Amino acid sequence: MKLVSKYETIRQLLIDLKQPLFRYKQVIDAIFKQSIGEYERMTMLPQSLRNELTRTLGPRVCSMAPVKEITSSQVSKVLYATKGGEFVEAVQLTYERGWKSYCISSQCGCGFGCKFCATGTIGLKRNLTADEITDQLLHFRLNGHALDSVSFMGMGEALANPNVFTALTILTDPKLFGLGHRRITISTIGLLPGIDKLTREFPQVNLTFSLHSPFDDQRSELMPINDRFPIPDVLNALDRHIRHTGRKVYIAYILLRGVNDSIKHAEAVAGLLRGRGPGEHLYHVNLIPYNSTEVTPERYRASDALQIEAFVQVLKSKGISITVRTQFGSDINAACGQLYRTQ
Known part of the structure; x- marks a missing residue:
């Protein structure tokens, strides 16, 4: 075996x-x-x-060797070298109350090619092993840092890597990391087999679906995975997840100026999430200001504050639970969509 x-x-x-x-x-x-x-x-x-x-x-318990660390206010980004000579990044966020959250990678690069994401420009090098995933956290643990919450929102699509489920077993093992299931979040662009597997095997782990457009044709343009797993099919899987778990599902939505931040888009997002049955109140939208990088197309820019507020007001008026995410680390390319294994 x-x-x-x-x-x-x-x-x-x-x-x-x-x-x-x-x-x-x-x-x-x-x-x-x-x-x-x-x-x-x-x-x-x-x-x-x-x-x-x-x-x-080998001599060290941790297989991931930190080769570079960049810090800014409340954020630390670590570049790790794998034994195979590839590089991945993880981010530590420290909140004002002392809570420490981690954004870790599941793949070296990503093969799904979302147009606005720096990681996607690398292409997929390979899946990380369960040890390589969990050792990103072990590095911090061995250096005296508390592990309060973990998000699989770093490099790669978590549900495309079967080793992520082994990593979840390790992270939640009370004899090992001992993380509570509800302190872990898996983010996905909508891989249906993975969503269903997570529902069955780790129902208390938080689930985030990256939507980024409510219109199938536009979403397919931004995120080619939509051709395989279109929005209605993914939302049906998320409905099943909610029925099975009774837990919230988070909808991540990056706001791109003049692309997906119109009133029409906001109304369509609300239309997708309303009328879904008894669990519809468990959908929660996280609006994310866009972070550009030197490798992402110049045509994608952050929405201005007034447009974000207008988008928020539409969703609120339709009864949608919503949070505008506070951004940390954009000054060191450590925010959403910016991880690029920079050496």
């Missing part, structure tokens, strides 16, 4: 070496309670066992 995480590998190694059962707890406690990041420094273990862990897994 193929072992899919370092934690399974450690457990199997201890079994193969006929170690007593408590050894696994010692290793896991060393990582998650004592923040020991090298196997050689786990001095509660026999030297021979430390040597074997190092030989099998």
Whole structure:
């Protein structure tokens, strides 16, 4: 059987070496309670066992090597090098009350080619492994940072990578990261098989659907995935998710000046979300100011404040729950749609 995480590998190694059962707890406690990041420094273990862990897994517990960190007010962006020589980025956001939230990557690059997204210009290099996904957080954990909430909104489409479900198992394991399911958010451009799998296997994990246009033809132009999974089909899957879980579903909507920020668009968004049955009140729209980069087309620009307010008022008048997202990190290309593995 193929072992899919370092934690399974450690457990199997201890079994193969006929170690007593408590050894696994010692290793896991060393990582998650004592923040020991090298196997050689786990001095509660026999030297021979430390040597074997190092030989099998390498000297460091964390497989993702941070090669660059950029910080600005409330935001820290880390560029990691993978063992395969690729690069991915993760972002830490610190809110004024001290809450620390993380935006992590699930793929190196992205193959879905959304026109306004910097990550999409890279193309898909490969899926990250479960360890590479969770080690983005382990880096912060080993350096003394609390992990209060996590969003799969970094590089890549989370539900296109089957390893994300293994990563969710690791993150929610009380013996490992111990994150509450409701402190994790999966963002998707609308991959129906993945949405249905998340509904079945992780019903309490938060789900965000990136809409960005209420019109199928325009959405297909902005986001080619819409040709495979058009808006009505995705919304039907989200209705099923709400019925099964009783949880909110978030609708992400990036406002692009003169493209999708008109009153007509706002009214159409409201039209999509009203009349969906008993769970319609559980849809919540997150409006996101657009963040340009040097690799995204110049024709996409942020909406002005008056247009955003007009869009908000239309949605509110139709009874739609709405939040205009506060943007952090745009000055260091760490905001939504800006991650580009810059070296």
